[in-house]
Amino acid sequence: MATRLPSLSALRAFEAAARLRSFKKAAEELAVTATAISHRIRVLEEDLERPLFVRKVRAVELTPDGQTLLTAVSSGFQAIAMAIEQVRRPRRASVTLSATPAFATKWLVPRLAAFQAAYPDIDLHVHASNVPVDLSAGTADLAIRYGHGHYPGLTAALLLEDRFAPVASPTLRTAIRQKASQWPLIHFDWHRPLPVDLTWAAWMRASGHPPSDQSTGIRYSEESHAIQAAVAGQGVALLSLLLVEEELRMGLLEIVAEPVLKGMSYHVIKPGRRSVSDAVLAVEDWLVRLAETTHFNISP
Structure with a gap:
């Protein structure tokens, strides 16, 4: 049974x-008369069967019961005020964006501070996965995918065109003077078949080197790990120039050779x-505009 x-x-x-500590000041704050304040408090005291104030000539003081009630009432009013403020506050929008771990780590995450500054009322959640999400299932609102741009049933907007080149740390690049077939190679495994060949074998053919075994060397299952291995000087890696743009700009990596x-x-x-x-449209527009301002050209 609820307490009355x-x-x-x-x-x-x-x-x-x-x-x-004043009926008069309370009346001014609540925009009523002092008589009304006195009447309401007297009704409250009668209801509780306890005096809440000691009335004096120019002020009032709380009785022990009045102090107990004030502590509870003040806390309750504060909780109500906070709840009302939260209800009145506009609801924040939430958008989930899916991308591969490598793209999220190397290109997207370093730019998210700019997004938060431009759109403080949108909570952007980054879903990092090498498995393409089903947007119709609600796992994500938007996705960044790598391919030729043909996605049936979906609307696609071009962000960035990618290029690949062999890169190595400056120390290793200086040390390797031998033929490309003798380079210490770094490999990473694509998580799904690609319609274009971006392997070491494809690069060797394009560069005119004679056929040789390019399967030797260190192999990683994740592209971002291959990037870190190249920075650490473990070998030469055939990597996306988009994903290593910061390392190239800072001189942590250098392009070893063409093509x-x-x-x-x-x-x-x-x-x-x-x-x-x-x-969702705001996030998409921000990504497109950001990509349009990404002009990073590195030559061997």
Whole structure:
């Protein structure tokens, strides 16, 4: 059975008078007369069968019971005020963006501070996976995919066109003077078959080197690990220049030799047959505009 509580107007009058130590000041704060404040508090005292104030000529003081009630009422009003503020506050939008771990780590994450500054009311969640998400299943709102741009049932916007070249640490590049067939190689495994050949064998053919065994060397299952291995001087890696742009700019990696292979393209995709929220459109627009300002050219 719920406890019967006094009226809210009586509790408000009590809290104001107790906090200000004055019926008159409480009346001014609540925009009522001092008589009204006195009446509400008297009704409250009668209801509780306890005196809450000691009335003096120019002020009032709380009794022990009044102090106990003030502590509870003040805490309750504060909790109510916080809840009202939270309810009144506009709900934050949330957008989930899926990308491969390598792209998320090397290209997207370093730029997210700029997104947060431009869109402080959107919570962007990055879903990193090498498995393409099903946007119709609700796992993500947008996805960044690597390919030729043909995604049936989805709408795709071009972000970035990729290129691949052999890169190595400056120390290793200086040390390797032998033929490319004798380089210490770093490999990484693509998680799905690609319509273009971006292996060491393809680069050797494009560079005119005679056929040789390019399977030797260190092999990684993740592209970002291959990048770190190249920075550490473990060998020469055939890597995306988009994903190592910071390492090239900082001089941690250098392009060892030509040719530069044309890779595929990154697109941001969204469902093509249903509407999306304004927040999703804002993230898509931000990605496209950001990609348009990405002009990074490195020559061997």
